[in-house]
Amino acid sequence: MGRAFAYVILGGGVAAGYAALEFSRRGVAAGELCIISDESVAPYERPALSKGYLLPEAPARLPFFHTCVGTNDERLTPKWYKEHGIELVLGTKVTSADVRRKTLITATGETISYKILIIATGARALKLEEFGVKGSDAENVCYLRNLDDANRLVNVMQSCAGGNAVVIGGGYIGMECTAALVTNRIKVTMVFPEKHCMFRLFTPKIAEFYENYYKSKGVNFIKGTVLSSFENDSTGKVMAVILRDGTRLPTDMVVVGIGIRANTALFEGQLTLEKGGIKVNGRMQTSNSSVYAVGDVAAFPVKLFDNDIRRLEHVDSARKTARHTVAAIMAPAKTTNLDYLPFFYSRVFSLSWQFYGDNVGEVVHFGDFSSGKFGSYWVDKGRVVGAFLEGGGREDYETITKAVRNKAVVKDLGELGRKGLDFAFLESKERGPETGLIVERPVYAWQAAAGVIVAVSIAAFAYWYGGRRRRW
Numbered sequence: 180m181g182r183a184f185a186y187v188i189l190g191g192g193v194a195a196g197y198a199a200l201e202f203s204r205r206g207v208a209a210g211e212l213c214i215i216s217d218e219s220v221a222p223y224e225r226p227a228l229s230k231g232y233l234l235p236e237a238p239a240r241l242p243f244f245h246t247c248v249g250t251n252d253e254r255l256t257p258k259w260y261k262e263h264g265i266e267l268v269l270g271t272k273v274t275s276a277d278v279r280r281k282t283l284i285t286a287t288g289e290t291i292s293y294k295i296l297i298i299a300t301g302a303r304a305l306k307l308e309e310f311g312v313k314g315s316d317a318e319n320v321c322y323l324r325n326l327d328d329a330n331r332l333v334n335v336m337q338s339c340a341g342g343n344a345v346v347i348g349g350g351y352i353g354m355e356c357t358a359a360l361v362t363n364r365i366k367v368t369m370v371f372p373e374k375h376c377m378f379r380l381f382t383p384k385i386a387e388f389y390e391n392y393y394k395s396k397g398v399n400f401i402k403g404t405v406l407s408s409f410e411n412d413s414t415g416k417v418m419a420v421i422l423r424d425g426t427r428l429p430t431d432m433v434v435v436g437i438g439i440r441a442n443t444a445l446f447e448g449q450l451t452l453e454k455g456g457i458k459v460n461g462r463m464q465t466s467n468s469s470v471y472a473v474g475d476v477a478a479f480p481v482k483l484f485d486n487d488i489r490r491l492e493h494v495d496s497a498r499k500t501a502r503h504t505v506a507a508i509m510a511p512a513k514t515t516n517l518d519y520l521p522f523f524y525s526r527v528f529s530l531s532w533q534f535y536g537d538n539v540g541e542v543v544h545f546g547d548f549s550s551g552k553f554g555s556y557w558v559d560k561g562r563v564v565g566a567f568l569e570g571g572g573r574e575d576y577e578t579i580t581k582a583v584r585n586k587a588v589v590k591d592l593g594e595l596g597r598k599g600l601d602f603a604f605l606e607s608k609e610r611g612p613e614t615g616l617i618v619e620r621p622v623y624a625w626q627a628a629a630g631v632i633v634a635v636s637i638a639a640f641a642y643w644y645g646g647r648r649r650r651w
């Protein structure tokens with residue numbers, strides 16, 4: 180026994196939500212589309228979990244951050260799916276897939292068949308056990324990938340107010356969770372094996388700024404070592420963390436953010452895999468033409484990097500690959516290969532940064548690190564290929580986006596550093612206005628054209644929403 184749909188989205192995260200919106204805009208008929216998710220709630224903006232969700236006061240809670248509110252689009256509540264005839268199969272894990280037969284089997288034994296499948300299974304948090312450390316199932320050890328994890332983290336945090344935490348990992352989960360813990364009056368020691376935080380992206384100079392900022396908030400850093408074991412009390416709770424160098428850190432709780440792994444297991448041996456993900460072409464189509472992959476699980480060619488295959492783990496990529504896939508499915512003749520500029524961001528305390536492009540080649544820092552507005556360009560073969568900016572405004576971010584998108588020519592690295600943001604502004608002026616920017620525009624910009632009344636009401640919403648959004 181089972182159900183059949185024209186389109187099935189496997190996974191109910193960020194990419195699924197944005198794909199659903201795109202399907203509805205392109206006129207999917209009622210009953211044609213189904214989303215299967217092992218989470219118990221409709222797709223939501225996952226980045227909120229390490230930001231607004233962890234605030235001690237007026238925290239963000241569903242339904243306020245269902246997709247696609249993250250780009251000022253419609254907010255897709257369960258009611259929205261119902262009204263649009265989209266079947267949400269929640270709390271249901273798919274345990275096997277057969278791409279030849281075009282079927283999925285759920286944990287309850289139901290067979291769901293499709294004409295076209297979109298794999299949006301995202302990724303899972305890596306567990307300490309995968310690195311030979313036992314005990315991460317203790318009640319005061321937290322990971323953060325989904326809503327259940329976030330609820331658990333909130334509970335543990337509340338029970339540890341005024342206490343100590345050890346955060347394992349110096350990536351964005353570690354950094355964002357540390358900021359949240361400090362805001363919740365918990366003293367944090369961060370432990371990671373690298374020389375500095377955000378090792379895969381930050382330069383030592385950029386990392387120094389953030390680490391000093393964190394230190395000013397009381398955060399202690401232990402770098403160049405890893406966790407080797409836990410010390411538990413008689414109830415099984417972790418009471419100390421033991422590091423490989425023998426250091427013992429007494430603690431009330433532990434947060435682990437040591438990376439993720441794409442959820443590809445259902446398709447291994449059936450679809451081509453690359454870079455730890457499911458390989459797709461520029462239309463997000465896998466090695467089976469009826470199957471597409473989007474978001475964290477997809478490894479796709481980035482045109483801007485000479486079609487190098489990349490698997491990105493960021494929300495903007497999930498949103499855009501999802502929309503592109505639906506366009507490729509619903510309007511194949513009008514949809515060309517995806518031309519995506521990698522973009523990601525983070526917000527911690529009152530800081531906020533964005534990064535575009537690739538961090539390869541020579542680094543040129545600019546701006547005033549003491550004022551909190553600074554950045555860096557990455558220059559490869561005489562061209563800007565990446566840009567990072569902390570503390571910028573919308574116009575600044577749009578301008579550096581253009582410099583990266585255009586691969587602006589750099590004649591003199593010293594001059595680039597001296598000019599800093601002005602380099603991008605001048606370059607953008609010389610080129611004139613351009614379409615295709617990836618910076619997300621507030622919804623009221625395009626809707627204003629529809630009429631003053633609509634514009635006023637949407638601007639009012641955007642104002643209200645802007646206030647809420649800053650809290651994620």
Ligand SMILES: Cc1cc2nc3c(=O)[nH]c(=O)nc-3n(C[C@H](O)[C@H](O)[C@H](O)COP(=O)(O)OP(=O)(O)OC[C@H]3O[C@@H](n4cnc5c(N)ncnc54)[C@H](O)[C@@H]3O)c2cc1C
Nearest residue numbers: 190192193194217225226273300301474475492493494497
């Ligand atoms: C706490 C947190 C904070 C983040 N903050 C930022 C940020 O500030 N900036 C940024 O750029 N990115 C951020 N990210 C990354 C961003 O959220 C992800 O890139 C994005 O969610 C990827 O979307 P996705 O749809 O591919 O995967 P997901 O959103 O992870 O969704 C995958 C879905 O598939 C479901 N699923 C998987 N396997 C099965 C199965 N077998 N059966 C049924 N369902 C299944 C999962 O339960 C989940 O619902 C953050 C991520 C986390 C966890």
